[in-house]
Amino acid sequence: MLEIKNLHATVDDREILKGISLTINPGEVHAIMGPNGSGKSTLAGVLSGRDLYAVTEGEVLYEGKNLLEMPPEERAQEGLLLSFQYPVEIPGVSNIYFLKAALNAKRKHHGEPEMDAMDFLLLVKDKIKKVNLDEAMLHRSVNEGFSGGEKKRNEVFHLSVLEPKLAILDETDSGLDIDALRVVADNINALRDGKRSFLVITHYQRLLEYIVPDYVHVLVDGRIVRSGGKELALELEQTGYKFEQEAARA
Amino acid sequence: MSTPTRTVEELANREYEFGFITDVEAESVPPGLNEDVIRLISAKKNEPDFLLEWRLKAYRHWLTMEEPKWQNVHYPPINYQEVIYYSAPKAKGDQPKSLDEIDPEILKTYEKLGIPIQEQEMLAGVVAVDAVFDSVSVATTFKAKLNEMGIIFCSFSEAAQEHPELIRKYLGTVVPTNDNYFAALNSAVFSDGSFVYIPKGVRCPMELSTYFRINAKNTGQFERTLIIADAGSYVSYLEGCTAPMRDENQLHAAVVELIAHDDATIKYSTVQNWYPGDKEGKGGIYNFVTKRGKCEGRNSKISWTQVETGSAITWKYPSCILKGDNSVGEFYSVAVTANYQQADTGTKMIHIGKNTRSTIVAKGISAGHAQSTYRGAVKILSGADGARNYSQCDSILIGDQCGAHTFPYIDVQNPTAQVEHEASTSKIGEDQIFYCNQRGISSEDAVSMIVNGFCKEVFRELPMEFAVEAQKLLSVSLEGSVG
Numbered sequence: 017m018l019e020i021k022n023l024h025a026t027v028d029d030r031e032i033l034k035g036i037s038l039t040i041n042p043g044e045v046h047a048i049m050g051p052n053g054s055g056k057s058t059l060a061g062v063l064s065g066r067d068l069y070a071v072t073e074g075e076v077l078y079e080g081k082n083l084l085e086m087p088p089e090e091r092a093q094e095g096l097l098l099s100f101q102y103p104v105e106i107p108g109v110s111n112i113y114f115l116k117a118a119l120n121a122k123r124k125h126h127g128e129p130e131m132d133a134m135d136f137l138l139l140v141k142d143k144i145k146k147v148n149l150d151e152a153m154l155h156r157s158v159n160e161g162f163s164g165g166e167k168k169r170n171e172v173f174h175l176s177v178l179e180p181k182l183a184i185l186d187e188t189d190s191g192l193d194i195d196a197l198r199v200v201a202d203n204i205n206a207l208r209d210g211k212r213s214f215l216v217i218t219h220y221q222r223l224l225e226y227i228v229p230d231y232v233h234v235l236v237d238g239r240i241v242r243s244g245g246k247e248l249a250l251e252l253e254q255t256g257y258k259f260e261q262e263a264a265r266a
Numbered sequence: 267m268s269t270p271t272r273t274v275e276e277l278a279n280r281e282y283e284f285g286f287i288t289d290v291e292a293e294s295v296p297p298g299l300n301e302d303v304i305r306l307i308s309a310k311k312n313e314p315d316f317l318l319e320w321r322l323k324a325y326r327h328w329l330t331m332e333e334p335k336w337q338n339v340h341y342p343p344i345n346y347q348e349v350i351y352y353s354a355p356k357a358k359g360d361q362p363k364s365l366d367e368i369d370p371e372i373l374k375t376y377e378k379l380g381i382p383i384q385e386q387e388m389l390a391g392v393v394a395v396d397a398v399f400d401s402v403s404v405a406t407t408f409k410a411k412l413n414e415m416g417i418i419f420c421s422f423s424e425a426a427q428e429h430p431e432l433i434r435k436y437l438g439t440v441v442p443t444n445d446n447y448f449a450a451l452n453s454a455v456f457s458d459g460s461f462v463y464i465p466k467g468v469r470c471p472m473e474l475s476t477y478f479r480i481n482a483k484n485t486g487q488f489e490r491t492l493i494i495a496d497a498g499s500y501v502s503y504l505e506g507c508t509a510p511m512r513d514e515n516q517l518h519a520a521v522v523e524l525i526a527h528d529d530a531t532i533k534y535s536t537v538q539n540w541y542p543g544d545k546e547g548k549g550g551i552y553n554f555v556t557k558r559g560k561c562e563g564r565n566s567k568i569s570w571t572q573v574e575t576g577s578a579i580t581w582k583y584p585s586c587i588l589k590g591d592n593s594v595g596e597f598y599s600v601a602v603t604a605n606y607q608q609a610d611t612g613t614k615m616i617h618i619g620k621n622t623r624s625t626i627v628a629k630g631i632s633a634g635h636a637q638s639t640y641r642g643a644v645k646i647l648s649g650a651d652g653a654r655n656y657s658q659c660d661s662i663l664i665g666d667q668c669g670a671h672t673f674p675y676i677d678v679q680n681p682t683a684q685v686e687h688e689a690s691t692s693k694i695g696e697d698q699i700f701y702c703n704q705r706g707i708s709s710e711d712a713v714s715m716i717v718n719g720f721c722k723e724v725f726r727e728l729p730m731e732f733a734v735e736a737q738k739l740l741s742v743s744l745e746g747s748v749g
């Protein structure tokens with residue numbers, strides 16, 4: 017599904033990712049944990065095609081294709097979707113209109129006809145209910161005036177409508193209370209079908225109690241310093257990142 | 267991958283879609299302006315004497331005036347002696363009497379513009395078009411049906427022949443000949459335009475529409491439009507404009523006068539996409555227009571809606587004089603400027619009567635090196651008890667080489683008046699475009715979606731078919747704005 021080989025990336029000529037290698041097979045859930053500023057969002061940004069970042073070395077294959085050569089909208093149309101750490105507000109554009117444009121762009125890319133307006137309405141009404149957001153949010157401008165938690169649930173709502181092949185969740189748990197966290201996790205788990213893959217970025221172990229990962233990687237200062245199974249998350253919860261940070265410095 | 271800089275560069279590369287020139291024989295007077303030219307224009311049109319006198323008075327006044335310099339636009343001086351003041355396509359007879367008599371080249375031009383000139387198409391569109399090709403009205407449709415209801419919808423020249431009493435009564439009552447430099451020039455040399463009269467209590471059953479088209483080279487176009495809505499009547503009027511691509515800048519100085527009597531409503535909508543000049547700022551239309559409506563009667567209403575994507579230079583302030591008690595003035599505007607376009611536009615609301623109300627919603631979109639200025643004046647005179655105004659003026663910038671400027675002038679002479687003004691400036695951010703990209707939406711569609719969202723409040727004031735056209739136009743105008 018995704019093969020990252022020795023990926024180096026810079027922002028303003030400062031190297032943030034310093035050689036990341038990671039392979040995600042279909043159906044797998046990988047968690048990336050790490051302290052603030054370690055490069056988690058940078059990795060998500062490079063994978064989703066944000067041009068703020070310059071890749072200086074390495075390669076990324078997505079379904080065997082060179083991901084780094086694809087424009088960002090094509091990556092999305094091909095099923096690589098990001099749940100943003102900081103979702104962006106788009107005043108004047110309603111959530112439902114936005115999603116319809118997104119879904120139809122994907123369908124067009126795959127040579128499918130636009131979705132019937134009625135079917136679309138039924139689909140989004142069903143999906144928005146599942147993330148516990150009011151139906152009225154469909155008609156409000158994208159993320160405008162949404163609370164932090166509402167924005168995160170709206171991201172998950174977008175993913176559930178657009179049905180990614182590889183979903184990258186960047187701190188989708190931060191700022192959520194325990195009920196909202198459960199709702200988000202339930203919706204993500206509902207998307208797990210044995211084929212779909214997930215890259216779950218989180219700062220806390222808490223989310224991983226609900227979305228149980230197959231692998232956990234620890235990112236410190238732009239490098240994966242440890243990888244393991246789901247028990248690694250628990251261990252980190254107890255020891256913190258100190259040990260890993262020291263190891264990285266040594 | 268897309269960056270805002272690239273956005274702007276690509277925007278500058280857009281081509282003008284309607285840049286073709288129609289090859290028809292034209293009958294023109296030599297360039298230059300003097301009393302003889304004016305006499306010639308008037309004679310060609312077989313005008314009544316009072317109209318010639320009116321023109322000459324305007325011309326003599328114009329000679330004493332100076333071109334205004336206060337607006338925030340810049341252009342090389344216009345040589346008024348190089349302009350051709352009259353150009354008419356040569357018809358087989360004198361005046362075409364049916365569509366069959368119209369030069370097929372002209373019909374082809376309209377086809378390219380997508381104007382449904384054939385009556386059959388008109389029937390489907392429920393729009394009556396009085397098409398102005400350069401200076402002479404070449405076709406007026408649906409006249410018969412409107413006639414039955416007593417509605418007069420014809421070219422200005424025809425109205426001067428058939429309804430001189432109405433012309434004499436109303437012409438220049440809203441925009442006097444000495445109002446401003448361009449209005450005075452227009453009054454002296456106007457060639458044609460549209461005339462509408464809606465009798466008492468009649469609701470005009472269809473949208474009336476004029477397509478202006480500037481064609482002949484170096485032809486200044488001086489349209490004169492006069493719309494009168496008698497007591498209790500209603501009319502919605504659509505004006506659409508395109509011009510072919512030319513190297514020389516072309517002068518356009520139109521005057522539009524609207525008069526609404528007691529309980530009458532006039533809705534005037536414009537979609538203007540004249541040639542804006544090329545990406546270096548060469549060519550394009552100079553658009554200096556005086557549009558003004560007078561709410562003469564009680565409870566009357568005049569509403570201006572405009573979507574402006576064209577012209578190299580726009581200088582335009584559709585205004586309302588709210589004379590009748592309880593009368594209402596509205597101004598809804600979207601102005602798009604790209605490349606090196608300059609627009610100085612806005613409105614004036616003059617509250618004279620009691621409980622008069624006005625609403626201003628102005629949306630400016632700037633991209634490339636364009637400069638856009640909103641200039642709005644709200645004046646509440648001492649007799650206007652209980653007058654209210656609400657103004658909202660928003661700008662959106664695409665790229666960082668363009669500018670938006672706002673100059674609201676507020677003059678309140680009555681303590682019971684309420685005036686509210688809101689303004690905002692925003693930018694289409696790279697993060698917004700990326701967010702759309704990351705959901706599969708291309709940058710171009712993202713810009714178009716964001717801009718259309720920004721203009722929603724204005725678009726919903728447009729008649730349905732026009733709103734769709736305006737949205738498309740906006741997308742075309744901003745096409746190539748991002749990679």
Ligand SMILES: Nc1ncnc2c1ncn2[C@@H]1O[C@H](COP(=O)(O)OP(=O)(O)O)[C@@H](O)[C@H]1O
Nearest residue numbers: 027028032051052053054055056057058059068
């Ligand atoms: N747009 C940016 N401009 C400059 N520095 C940035 C930018 N984005 C991220 N960085 C820097 O890159 C490093 C990694 O940031 P980030 O990937 O957001 O970390 P994380 O998501 O793990 O908290 C930080 O030092 C941060 O300051």
Ligand SMILES: [Mg+2]
Nearest residue numbers: 056057101187
């Ligand atoms: Mg982060």
